[in-house]
Amino acid sequence: MILSDRDIRKALETGRVKIDSPQHPSMPLRAGEMFQHIHASSMDLRLGNTFKLYEHSKFAVLDPKQPESFHGNMRTITIPDNEPFIVQPGEFVLGVTREHITVPDDLVVRVEGRSSLGRLGIIVHSTAGFVDPGFSGTITLEISNLNRMPVALYPGMRVCQIAFEQMTSKADMPYNLKPNSKYQGQILPEESRLAADPEFMKKG
Numbered sequence: 001m002i003l004s005d006r007d008i009r010k011a012l013e014t015g016r017v018k019i020d021s022p023q024h025p026s027m028p029l030r031a032g033e034m035f036q037h038i039h040a041s042s043m044d045l046r047l048g049n050t051f052k053l054y055e056h057s058k059f060a061v062l063d064p065k066q067p068e069s070f071h072g073n074m075r076t077i078t079i080p081d082n083e084p085f086i087v088q089p090g091e092f093v094l095g096v097t098r099e100h101i102t103v104p105d106d107l108v109v110r111v112e113g114r115s116s117l118g119r120l121g122i123i124v125h126s127t128a129g130f131v132d133p134g135f136s137g138t139i140t141l142e143i144s145n146l147n148r149m150p151v152a153l154y155p156g157m158r159v160c161q162i163a164f165e166q167m168t169s170k171a172d173m174p175y176n177l178k179p180n181s182k183y184q185g186q187i188l189p190e191e192s193r194l195a196a197d198p199e200f201m202k203k204g
Contacts, residue, residue, distance in 0.1 A: 003107075003164040005038050011107075011164065018102035018136075021046075037158065044114070046098040047159035048138065051077045051085055052189045053093050067195035074191050084152035087122065087145040094189035095124075095141040098156065102136040105174035108165045111139055114158060121147025124160045133167065134174025137186040 003011065011017040012034065019034065037044040052074040054062075063069045074094070079085045087093060103109055109131035113124045126142040141160060145151050153159070175181045182193040194200065 001166040002041050003166065005040050008038050008043055008164060009035060016104050017107070017164070019045075019099050021098050021100060039161070042112070042161040042163045044158040044161050045101075045139065047141075047153060047155055047157050048096040048098045048189075049079050049081070049155040050188050051079065051093050051095050051143075052191060053077065053091075062192075064194045064197070064200045067200075070192065070195050076188070079155055081155050084154055086150050086152055087143060088150050089145055089148050092126075092142070092144050094191065095143045095153075095159070096187075096189040097139040097141065097160065100136070100138050100187070101131070101162075103131055103133055103175075105133045106167050106170040107133055108167060109135075110163045110165065111141075112161050112163070114161055117159065120151050121145055121149075122151055122153070131162075132175035133171045134176040134178075135181075135184065136176060137184060138188075140183070140186065140189045 008017075012019065055073050055075055059069060059073045061069060062073070077085070085095075101109065111125055111129040111131065113122070117124070123144050123146065124141045126144065131139065139160075139162075143153075176184055180196065180198070182196055183190055
């Protein structure tokens, strides 16, 4: 069951779902503006200022069985407000939402791209469009440009939409209580921590 606009507003008003932007006090998401971002069955989130790009010219391969191949292979770029970040054709970068979201243990959040950006060739997630119950943090965006032309993205613009789905019951093990919740509390766009998965961790 997907929450309607009425129920999204109620969840925010009661604090059941918490959305704020503590890293951007100069551009907070005020209550009135927050409600303007709510649609019939979803809510828009804004693009943050920080991006991470793979240093593909310096590393031969990303290998989950070789954790060292994951370390130091991304560079961070911070874009000032009102300046563009240009996504080149075929490029893959990690971005982040300006908003920090805290999800209760009986809701799931689904992240989707905005239609207007999709028509420019921009997709905002490759596969990770699912936010677990109990998660708290910003949402890392897996941004790709499928267009043959570069596309400019601006910090603070509405970049994705989220929908809330009611679970049949509260999770016994929400993300915040999971022992290996690798991305809980993230603020910046976080690169893959696949090497920390049990099947890839070296014994001894």
